Amino acid sequence: MSTTVSIVNQKGxxxxxxxxxxxGYALSEKGKKVLLIDLxxxxxxxxxxxxxxxxxxxxxxxxxxxxxxxxxxxxKETSHKNLDIIPAAFELTGAELEFARKINSASLLSRSISNxxxxxxxFILIDCPPSxxxxxxxxxxxxxxxxxxxxxxxxxxxxxxxxLSTYEEVQEExxxxxxxxxxxxxxxxxxxxxxxxxxxxINEYFKKKVFKTIIKTxxxxxxxxxxxxxVFEYDGRARGAKNYMSLAEEVIKYVEKEE
Amino acid sequence: xxxxxxxxxxxxxxxxxxxxxxxxEKENNSPRDNKNTVEDEEKDKxxxxxxxxxxxxxxxxxxxxxxxxxxxxxxxDKQEPYRSSFIIKPDMEDNFDxxxxxxxxxxRMNLSKQNAIELGWLLLKNLxxxxxEEVKATSSPDDDLIKELKKVINEYx
Numbered sequence: 001m002s003t004t005v006s007i008v009n010q011k012g013x014x015x016x017x018x019x020x021x022x023x024g025y026a027l028s029e030k031g032k033k034v035l036l037i038d039l040x041x042x043x044x045x046x047x048x049x050x051x052x053x054x055x056x057x058x059x060x061x062x063x064x065x066x067x068x069x070x071x072x073x074x075x076k077e078t079s080h081k082n083l084d085i086i087p088a089a090f091e092l093t094g095a096e097l098e099f100a101r102k103i104n105s106a107s108l109l110s111r112s113i114s115n116x117x118x119x120x121x122x123f124i125l126i127d128c129p130p131s132x133x134x135x136x137x138x139x140x141x142x143x144x145x146x147x148x149x150x151x152x153x154x155x156x157x158x159x160x161x162x163x164l165s166t167y168e169e170v171q172e173e174x175x176x177x178x179x180x181x182x183x184x185x186x187x188x189x190x191x192x193x194x195x196x197x198x199x200x201x202i203n204e205y206f207k208k209k210v211f212k213t214i215i216k217t218x219x220x221x222x223x224x225x226x227x228x229x230x231v232f233e234y235d236g237r238a239r240g241a242k243n244y245m246s247l248a249e250e251v252i253k254y255v256e257k258e259e
Numbered sequence: 260x261x262x263x264x265x266x267x268x269x270x271x272x273x274x275x276x277x278x279x280x281x282x283x284e285k286e287n288n289s290p291r292d293n294k295n296t297v298e299d300e301e302k303d304k305x306x307x308x309x310x311x312x313x314x315x316x317x318x319x320x321x322x323x324x325x326x327x328x329x330x331x332x333x334x335x336d337k338q339e340p341y342r343s344s345f346i347i348k349p350d351m352e353d354n355f356d357x358x359x360x361x362x363x364x365x366x367r368m369n370l371s372k373q374n375a376i377e378l379g380w381l382l383l384k385n386l387x388x389x390x391x392e393e394v395k396a397t398s399s400p401d402d403d404l405i406k407e408l409k410k411v412i413n414e415y416x
Contacts, residue, residue: 154269154270154273161276180281193266197266197267198270201274205274205275205277206277
């Protein structure tokens with residue numbers, strides 16, 4: 001049975017997509033079968049993985065809209081063993097209007113993830129849009145755990161406060177099993193005293209709810225994106241690759257401990 | 260005094276608030292302050308499950324008493340006794356909170372409210388209307404209805 005993890009933060013540019021892509025790749029390198037779901041209408045994850053989102057016949061939007069269309073039918077295999085993706089669709093930009101009227105609009109994704117699909121994968125990672133709208137709520141409803149990437153800066157903290165309220169509501173109303181796996185500090189620049197001090201405080205107060213792994217600022221991560229690759233494919237020796245491999249180990253350890 | 264000495268400004272308070280909410284979330288899943296109460300409650304639950312699993316007669320008695328001693332309904336007889344897949348591993352004994360959390364998760368996973376609703380929905384979708392006509396015609400609106408529905412489900416499967 002797979003473990004479903006949403007990578008969420010309504011603040012944009014904090015490393016959600018980069019983390020989903022690289023964590024997914026690192027987990028697959030560790031021998032885990034991974035499915036990535038791109039729920040972000042910006043489609044960055046899908047595009048980076050070489051998918052032409054406009055050329056799809058059936059999309060994730062159609063699956064959420066129509067109960068009869070199985071989620072498994074829109075899975076795309078990637079060039080990397082053990083790593084598959086459900087691409088985003090341009091139509092997701094209209095998801096709020098389309099789905100808000102539906103009964104159970106918050107559980108559309110969780111209903112579409114069948115048990116057989118869960119048996120096929122060890123991890124399902126969901127890349128969420130930078131908002132707390134219906135798509136993010138659907139992701140949270142379908143997930144076992146949440147990873148919250150954040151930059152160690154004050155705007156990131158405001159974002160987490162708002163996200164926690166949504167998380168608490170979903171946990172109370174829809175998905176009692178949902179749990180925060182941890183806050184992931186991203187884009188940490190060790191040269192900045194602000195980042196150092198913030199990270200110290202975050203570690204002090206968040207305690208076990210913050211990953212030991214810190215994703216340090218690394219140009220190679222951005223260069224890899226420009227080349228539609230993970231950091232592992234672009235330069236496996238880069239610091240970013242080491243950071244994401246360490247995160248994958250932490251995630252596997254956490255899940256195994258919970259089981 | 261240089262302004263730069265307070266680089267994080269009010270962020271410390273924010274971090275503290277968030278940290279408290281995060282640890283509250285953890286406590287909700289495994290409250291530390293009710294250790295004895297919850298421990299007892301879970302012991303009881305485990306005992307109940309063990310009793311039910313090992314003693315089918317006891318389970319049947321309970322079932323009968325719920326139905327006001329109506330003639331024995333075999334609907335539940337063929338069901339496997341409920342067995343949790345929860346196993347206490349040695350490391351859990353050292354980490355009781357974690358142990359409790361996993362146990363609760365197991366219980367929820369076996370039949371959550373959502374599962375129950377979906378199961379009901381599936382049955383309603385798949386059962387022919389004629390069965391419901393039968394139920395309406397033959398059952399009273401109270402407890403009998405449950406019994407009759409069980410019959411229908413039994414017949415259907």
